[in-house]
Amino acid sequence: MNVCIVTGGGGVRIGSGICRALAAKGWTVVVADRDLVAAEGVVDELRAGGASAVPMALDVTDAESVRAVVAATLAEFGRLDALVNSAGVGLRKPGAEATPEEFDELHAINYRGPWTCIREVLPIPLENGGGAIVNIGSVHAAGAAETFTLYAATKAALAALTRGIARDYGRRNIVHPGAVESRGNEHLLADFVATKQMLPTAVEAIDIGNAVAFLLSAEARAITGVELFVDAGTTAMLFEQ
Numbered sequence: 001m002n003v004c005i006v007t008g009g010g011g012v013r014i015g016s017g018i019c020r021a022l023a024a025k026g027w028t029v030v031v032a033d034r035d036l037v038a039a040e041g042v043v044d045e046l047r048a049g050g051a052s053a054v055p056m057a058l059d060v061t062d063a064e065s066v067r068a069v070v071a072a073t074l075a076e077f078g079r080l081d082a083l084v085n086s087a088g089v090g091l092r093k094p095g096a097e098a099t100p101e102e103f104d105e106l107h108a109i110n111y112r113g114p115w116t117c118i119r120e121v122l123p124i125p126l127e128n129g130g131g132a133i134v135n136i137g138s139v140h141a142a143g144a145a146e147t148f149t150l151y152a153a154t155k156a157a158l159a160a161l162t163r164g165i166a167r168d169y170g171r172r173n174i175v176h177p178g179a180v181e182s183r184g185n186e187h188l189l190a191d192f193v194a195t196k197q198m199l200p201t202a203v204e205a206i207d208i209g210n211a212v213a214f215l216l217s218a219e220a221r222a223i224t225g226v227e228l229f230v231d232a233g234t235t236a237m238l239f240e241q
């Protein structure tokens with residue numbers, strides 16, 4: 001049994017997609033989310049499919065809350081093999097128009113949150129079977145887009161943190177999702193897929209989950225410090241002809 005904590009695992013988009021992909025590969029998933037009801041919903045679904053999963057309330061901005069989730073995981077399973085930092089929030093505003101409060105909240109969740117989780121997990125021997133951390137960044141870490149300035153900065157900071165932690169402590173990677181299709185945004189995404197991707201295929205949450213599952217697997221044992229773009233070619237495309 002390999003055990004993984006997925007922060008933001010209750011999320012209807014990427015968070016739950018990561019949990020589904022890990023469960024399908026036999027991971028025991030700790031679905032940790034600020035929204036406990038959402039985490040419970042994901043766990044019910046995973047268990048119905050025969051997987052092992054538990055919901056836990058987690059606020060990544062609160063170190064005590066992170067410590068409690070790590071302790072509860074160790075108490076329940078006696079081991080922790082991997083961490084996926086997926087909890088994150090967006091902010092759509094020109095950089096100079098955001099308030100200091102918005103700036104602080106964005107950084108507290110998207111950058112300080114993953115750092116806190118990594119810090120609390122590192123002392124635990126992660127090398128018993130899995131032994132890896134994957135952070136969830138964004139294509140916005142790689143380039144500018146209107147209204148994404150501050151969000152992009154948190155994800156670029158997370159990419160730099162991932163490289164530094166990988167250098168100091170072993171297998172740590174980051175997955176940068178492109179625009180991910182989810183219920184309700186299919187219409188908006190159709191135009192994006194047609195004009196801002198190389199592949200004419202919508203990226204789905206399970207695609208992000210499958211990339212994460214690979215990076216956590218033994219097959220990826222020689223991969224560390226990388227930024228893996230799962231974006232159907234958005235980042236690689238300079239502009240449409």
Ligand SMILES: NC(=O)c1ccc[n+]([C@@H]2O[C@H](COP(=O)([O-])OP(=O)(O)OC[C@H]3O[C@@H](n4cnc5c(N)ncnc54)[C@H](O)[C@@H]3O)[C@@H](O)[C@H]2O)c1
Nearest residue numbers: 008010011012013014015034059060086087088138177180
């Ligand atoms: N959706 C996309 O197209 C997209 C694209 C690129 C990157 N991302 C990144 O993927 C990750 C998941 O985003 P998503 O849009 O798929 O959302 P999602 O549907 O996975 O939901 C995010 C989850 O994070 C949880 N969360 C928020 N703040 C938290 C906190 N302080 N502590 C614990 N949990 C918290 C929320 O309750 C929610 O369940 C984020 O890091 C986001 O920046 C998303």
